[in-house]
Amino acid sequence: MLDLPELLECDVLIIGCGVAGATTALQLAEDENCRIIIVTKAEDALESNTYHAQGGIIYQGEHDSPEQLAEDLMRAGDYMNNPRAVQVLSEEGPRLVKELLIDRYCVPFSLDEEKKLAFTREAAHSTSRILHAEDATGKAIQLQLIEALATRPNIRVLTKYTAVDLLTPAHHSLDRTAIYEPLSCVGAYVFNQEANKVHRILAKVTILASGGLGQIFLHTTNPEVATGDGLAMAYRAGARIINAEYVQFHPTTFFHRGHARFLVSESLRGEGARLLNIHGEPFMHRYAPEWKDLAPRDVVARGIHLEMLRTGAPHVYLDIASVMPPDKIVERFPTITAFCAEYGVDITREPMPVVPAAHYFCGGIWVDEWGRSSLDRLYAIGEVTCTGVHGANRLGSSSLLEGLVWGNRAAKDIRQRLDTLKIVPAESIPAWHEEGVTEHADPALVEHDMATIKYTMWYYVGLVRSRRRLERALRDLSNLRHDVDDFYQKTQLDVGIISLRNAVQAAMIVANAAWENRESHGCHYREN
Numbered sequence: 001m002l003d004l005p006e007l008l009e010c011d012v013l014i015i016g017c018g019v020a021g022a023t024t025a026l027q028l029a030e031d032e033n034c035r036i037i038i039v040t041k042a043e044d045a046l047e048s049n050t051y052h053a054q055g056g057i058i059y060q061g062e063h064d065s066p067e068q069l070a071e072d073l074m075r076a077g078d079y080m081n082n083p084r085a086v087q088v089l090s091e092e093g094p095r096l097v098k099e100l101l102i103d104r105y106c107v108p109f110s111l112d113e114e115k116k117l118a119f120t121r122e123a124a125h126s127t128s129r130i131l132h133a134e135d136a137t138g139k140a141i142q143l144q145l146i147e148a149l150a151t152r153p154n155i156r157v158l159t160k161y162t163a164v165d166l167l168t169p170a171h172h173s174l175d176r177t178a179i180y181e182p183l184s185c186v187g188a189y190v191f192n193q194e195a196n197k198v199h200r201i202l203a204k205v206t207i208l209a210s211g212g213l214g215q216i217f218l219h220t221t222n223p224e225v226a227t228g229d230g231l232a233m234a235y236r237a238g239a240r241i242i243n244a245e246y247v248q249f250h251p252t253t254f255f256h257r258g259h260a261r262f263l264v265s266e267s268l269r270g271e272g273a274r275l276l277n278i279h280g281e282p283f284m285h286r287y288a289p290e291w292k293d294l295a296p297r298d299v300v301a302r303g304i305h306l307e308m309l310r311t312g313a314p315h316v317y318l319d320i321a322s323v324m325p326p327d328k329i330v331e332r333f334p335t336i337t338a339f340c341a342e343y344g345v346d347i348t349r350e351p352m353p354v355v356p357a358a359h360y361f362c363g364g365i366w367v368d369e370w371g372r373s374s375l376d377r378l379y380a381i382g383e384v385t386c387t388g389v390h391g392a393n394r395l396g397s398s399s400l401l402e403g404l405v406w407g408n409r410a411a412k413d414i415r416q417r418l419d420t421l422k423i424v425p426a427e428s429i430p431a432w433h434e435e436g437v438t439e440h441a442d443p444a445l446v447e448h449d450m451a452t453i454k455y456t457m458w459y460y461v462g463l464v465r466s467r468r469r470l471e472r473a474l475r476d477l478s479n480l481r482h483d484v485d486d487f488y489q490k491t492q493l494d495v496g497i498i499s500l501r502n503a504v505q506a507a508m509i510v511a512n513a514a515w516e517n518r519e520s521h522g523c524h525y526r527e528n
Contacts, residue, residue, distance in 0.1 A: 017209070018049055055132060055266060
């Protein structure tokens with residue numbers, strides 16, 4: 001266990017260690033004088049949404065162009081996208097995949113029989129442009145990035161450290177006249193899980209790269225750490241949040257005994273797999289005549305939802321066995337094949353049961369084209385942000401690319417201004433005080449409250465929303481947030497209570513945004 005002092009100082013503090021946070025750190029670390037601290041609440045720096053991403057990352061296909069990719073992004077996003085962000089991703093993304101992931105970090109992307117990069121196609125893409133590493137692309141990328149981080153002496157990675165709150169002079173400074181200054185971020189309070197103490201980390205620049213919020217829903221593809229921490233902290237600090245109603249549900253997660261167990265990549269449908277209802281019949285032609293099984297994710301997810309209601313079934317099936325030889329299935333999808341086999345399903349011979357699950361947060365902290373938030377000295381990158389590149393629905397395999405592009409852009413912008421910034425005096429920001437708090441967090445209460453959030457969000461703020469459901473969600477979540485805030489004030493910190501506090505705040509943000517937007521676009525669907 002690292003015995004660190006209560007106060008730490010650095011040039012750049014990065015909260016999160018996926019593709020976005022790692023990319024930024026590596027780019028900044030080229031300046032050997034730049035001191036970087038990365039904190040992650042996971043036990044292993046590998047654990048992130050990036051690590052669990054299966055499908056792939058957008059590159060440039062044989063007959064492709066930035067304009068064609070931009071149009072696919074806009075169409076998938078129901079034309080609610082930020083055109084400038086789409087242009088940035090389309091023009092810079094493929095180049096950075098080549099320069100950073102392929103040439104510099106040597107990510108082992110899959111090759112075809114001619115030993116050239118193998119391309120696949122996913123839903124709503126007009127051409128084959130997706131690079132993959134079998135069916136564990138995020139894992140392959142994350143392994144290389146974490147390995148590179150370990151070679152940089154000016155990067156310190158702190159695992160099992162949970163960010164509690166962003167430090168803003170307007171909220172935390174002992175000089176009360178700081179409230180008149182524009183909002184800015186000067187670091188964070190961070191909880192050391194092993195030592196059970198809170199550290200002040202003061203920084204010239206703070207970067208939120210904390211990932212998504214899938215764990216506020218009952219069924220999700222996200223890892224346990226994805227409880228909306230960055231979103232909630234930014235909200236409490238006063239950052240601008242936009243498009244929070246746009247939560248994308250992945251159409252296909254493996255279903256077993258009432259629960260979604262793991263993501264089943266849409267690459268299967270890209271390779272020809274068909275969705276079948278409980279009677280073994282194709283059905284997507286009813287809901288998306290033009291695209292059928294390769295429709296945008298929100299359309300496929302709602303199609304599955306409606307077909308389940310029509311047939312009274314708890315799931316549908318995804319059939320790859322009928323369109324691909326068994327040896328090819330095992331070669332192309334080894335991870336999915338092995339996962340399904342653990343639950344007694346042989347996907348080389350039979351269809352697998354699947355259901356939709358919360359997958360990706362398309363909204364988040366507003367940032368500009370350089371990753372700058374509305375708070376001075378606070379950047380945000382990756383899934384926690386809303387660059388506007390996804391609009392109302394994310395195009396498949398664009399998330400890893402967005403993290404790469406904005407991670408690189410944020411580093412460029414920070415590098416230009418870092419010498420002009422100073423760390424605030426330590427005496428101006430108080431140490432964490434917890435005097436008089438003797439009560440320990442009751443794990444039964446934490447677990448019950450998390451379950452309440454998950455069920456409320458799944459049934460009332462899920463795939464299909466209505467006025468009555470959202471009213472119920474807001475009332476229930478408001479009461480729960482009051483109880484959780486009271487619980488938080490009286491209880492000694494641990495990672496469970498920190499995550500619970502952030503999860504209920506993130507749930508309120510999403511539910512409020514869904515209530516306020518009465519128009520159906522992309523993955524936000526209002527019945528009435």
